[in-house]
Amino acid sequence: DVTHGRILYLEDVCVSFDGFRAINKLSLDIAPGELRCIIGPNGAGKTTMMDIVTGKTRPDSGQVFFGSTIDLLRHNEAEIAAMGLGRKFQKPTVFEPLTVFENLELALSGPRGVAAALWHRLSGEQHDRLAEVLTLIQLSEERQRPAGLLSHGQKQWLEIGMLLIQDPKLLLLDEPVAGMTDQETERTAELFLTLKGKHTLIVVEHDMGFVGRIAEKVTVLCEGSVLAEGSLAQVQADERVIEVYLGR
Numbered sequence: 001d002v003t004h005g006r007i008l009y010l011e012d013v014c015v016s017f018d019g020f021r022a023i024n025k026l027s028l029d030i031a032p033g034e035l036r037c038i039i040g041p042n043g044a045g046k047t048t049m050m051d052i053v054t055g056k057t058r059p060d061s062g063q064v065f066f067g068s069t070i071d072l073l074r075h076n077e078a079e080i081a082a083m084g085l086g087r088k089f090q091k092p093t094v095f096e097p098l099t100v101f102e103n104l105e106l107a108l109s110g111p112r113g114v115a116a117a118l119w120h121r122l123s124g125e126q127h128d129r130l131a132e133v134l135t136l137i138q139l140s141e142e143r144q145r146p147a148g149l150l151s152h153g154q155k156q157w158l159e160i161g162m163l164l165i166q167d168p169k170l171l172l173l174d175e176p177v178a179g180m181t182d183q184e185t186e187r188t189a190e191l192f193l194t195l196k197g198k199h200t201l202i203v204v205e206h207d208m209g210f211v212g213r214i215a216e217k218v219t220v221l222c223e224g225s226v227l228a229e230g231s232l233a234q235v236q237a238d239e240r241v242i243e244v245y246l247g248r
């Protein structure tokens with residue numbers, strides 16, 4: 001099995017929008033349990049890359065595999081989400097009038113189980129899982145608070161908790177610490193380091209302090225393909241990366 005040890009594999013992926021190559025021969029290899037950070041200047045193709053993986057955008061050419069056998073290009077967005085690919089967009093999208101606990105209940109039971117959640121008819125096992133996630137995202141004491149009253153950072157953690165409760169195999173997170181205080185950013189780093197190993201995370205982030213804190217391996221995207229890959233120190237010392245970030 002040549003793809004053993006891979007959870008996500010992209011090869012030579014290309015996407016054009018009105019003749020403009022947003023993704024240009026992009027290849028990416030992510031191992032299970034890895035915490036990969038993706039960085040790169042605006043317009044590098046980071047969002048488009050996530051859109052491709054989650055099935056929102058179809059590439060013009062190339063391969064996208066989930067695990068060693070699942071060809072993601074044969075599946076639509078809903079099917080891909082159901083396979084255990086969770087995505088978090090930059091802005092938190094929690095249900096503000098509902099409590100923290102109710103938000104997690106809804107995420108746990110999915111659209112079909114909404115009624116069960118609303119009537120609090122969850123199994124003991126599901127309750128244990130909710131408590132576990134509440135502890136992980138450090139919101140146990142806020143469980144009865146309406147989500148709308150949480151701080152920005154807490155809303156972000158709640159949304160991450162709503163993904164975690166579905167036990168995703170791969171999590172894609174877009175700028176998770178944007179707008180967070182230093183303390184919230186540090187707590188998020190601790191959370192991600194706890195998740196690493198059990199889950200696979202791909203994190204797009206501009207905050208280099210945060211990237212250095214969490215990532216073993218960083219991928220630098222530029223003009224739709226991989227410019228450099230390695231530790232943060234390695235890529236930051238790369239002449240091409242410096243050029244791209246400092247302007248030509």
Ligand code: ADP
Pocket residue numbers: 017018021022040041042043044045046047048049
């Ligand atoms: P990043 O997330 O790294 O800032 P994006 O993936 O958002 O980069 O964008 C990559 C390039 O593709 C940009 O030049 C952007 O303007 C272009 N682009 C992205 N989506 C579309 C679209 N739907 N239509 C046209 N151009 C797009």
